[in-house]
Amino acid sequence: MLSIQDIRDAATRLQGQVLDTPCVESRTLSDIVGAQVFLKFENLQFTASFKERGACNKLTLLTPAERARGVVAMSAGNHAQGVAYHAQRLGLRAVIVMPRFTPGVKVERTRGFGAEVVLHGDTLEEARAHAYHLADTEGLVFVHPYDDEAVAAGQGTLGLEMLQAVPDLDTLVIAVGGGGLIAGVATAAKALRPDIEVIGVQTARFPAMVNAIKGTHHPQGTSTIAEGIAVGTPGTLTQEVVKRLVDDLVLVDEGDIEQAVLMLLEIEKTLVEGAGAAGLAALLRYPERFAGKKVGLVLCGGNIDPLLLAAIIERGMVRSGRLARIKVSARDIPGVLARITATVADAGANIEEVHHQRAFTMLAAQNVEIELVLQTRGQSHVAQVLEALRGAGMEAALM
Template sequence: MPEMLTLDAFEEASQKVKEVTQETKLVESPYFSAQCGNRVWLKPENMQRTGAYKVRGAYYKISTMGPEELERGIVTASAGNHAQGVAFAATRAGARSVVIMPTTTPLIKVERTKGYGAEVLLSGDVYDESCDFALELAEREGMTFIHPFNDPVVATGQGTIAMEIVQELPLVDTILVPVGGGGLSCGVATFAKLYNPKIRVIGVEPAGAPSLTAALEAGSPVKLPGANTIADGTAVLEVGDKVFPYLQKNLDDVITVPDDELIVAFLDMVENHKMIVENSGLLTVAALKHLAPENRRVVSILSGGNMDVITMSSVVQHGLIQRGRIFTVSVLLPDRPGMLVKVASAIADENGNVIKLEHNQFVSTNRNAAVELRVTIEAFGEEHKRQIVEALERAGFTPTVVQTAL
């Protein structure tokens, strides 16, 4: 096998993955460009076959395996996207595949992995625990283990994304790439620097699982005590030791993003680009606001779009609350006829839309003095929210904005 993570290897991998990948042409984003003061393009790997970039590394890796290896079968561990890539590639190669997934994996990823022909076993709360079980299974049954990120062959396959970016946008200045275990960022950063050392490559990881940041500070991979993030695809406790040297050498910077910013990025993506992007794929979108406004050509890699509907619903709800588009006010008022109409009229006069009412008669022992009315209102944003609250105050009430779910 030729040496990986070289220009020749990237070129070979690029030709190979074209057998199965779909074109994910860059999408220019006037909205995000205006938001961050740079010229922004999106690399929509959420539209890729199997719903994520992972099919690239999995397919390339399996294409390098011999008949005997394929006969023994393939096993891997994954939070979902690598799982689907391996399942698809293994089935195409006629090989049996077994995928170990964390118990917290969204249902859509489990079902789709099975749909591509893999046997799925749930084990462990996070990827690292699933990986330990997969390694034990590989040794016990003589199967070939395909690591989702700590493998130069897999990383070379993932790096084909960067080759496509520079072919389409030769003058790209900056590439933002999500970081979990480091396979994608390793491939993208290594190719970019080999092609043009002036391209700035920035890794983006969730604040609740900053495994790369910890490794860079320590000088080598270290295991985090835990991960707590809605970006499940990048909730990795330790970056790969085989890819880490490439990350040390080729990444220019690392940005960490809190979950709250991912929630807002989801709304922005749906409303402005009509695309569903999973939380890990939104890391690079959220990171755009962390860049200096320098009018640089920036490509944000959207790594995947496999998101279950329940998670999507929760993210939308919390995003609307964060944006002031949905809010709840608590109003104390006397329990007598006409008071509810007075509240509703004040809201209606400001074009607020009432979507939920809760009437609590037992907030006080004296109902004649005060009962509580909680009103959940739909607004256009923070300014409109403020106008509605002020209208209630002018009507003689003392509204208190409370944080609440729908």
């Protein structure tokens, strides 16, 4: 059974091999959510994820015979990079099995750490089965991403660091996929501070641990922007620890995670992936349950696809009104487009796109419908732009 001593021993092994990342207060986020928020910046690890801790601890515990054989792991992301990087540092052969759909940037980054990457299967389950097959046929040691005591002990070291940095935390809010991180952190935190509250967060699209612990039957989705915690079946070992030590598990929606990613980028100037924003997403969704508390969040990873990040930023701008789409109807006469753009400019908005529509409209033949995508200062500014257009004799509405 995973113990505080396992985690302390792991912390000793990891000294000088992984970063003791900062754990500092965010005053702005604290003001927004109504709780005192402390952030543990695990996205600053060399591979931009806490997964390094568990991988490194597991690899350093291998016997000389196991080291000679090499290791195999299954992962589409952070665990792959953590195993590959530390195997390279320790001079071990590493084989990483990834599903065929894995983004090329993750494949190349894992190869860049010296691992042999095998693309197999269309799902994580198929990739995992092939990794076990390679372990059997080639004599490799399988390094599980979460259901392993040595891996969970490594992850738990960040819990020790958080309580060393901020001893009087009331609550820890931890993202949950397979459960390795929360199992390690809860074991460390409850041993040091039995009264501390540990709350796990899952995306509503992948509620496997919630269903397993609470006996619920929330349906499982097929995709999420928090792919780092998109686990279909929680670990056996980790599930047992969660049952004993975790106070509650909550679900957040995709929109909550998107908002949290964007807030961390804008306010803290730090880049996190979807899973890394899950803790803040929980505070945004359930502010009343954390009000007035001293809360520790783990920014557990920062590996996000640039195109996904661009989409999140753009969608966030739409939600806040800083990017708005409006429809303007006017008489189709020379100079009308110039009048519209001049009115928008005078109101202080910037035009990003213009769609000039004559044929596909229900307006009278002598009228024109123009769609504009505007960059504005927010919802109230959009209202001012619409009022200016109406004042200039045009029909204008938000789309």
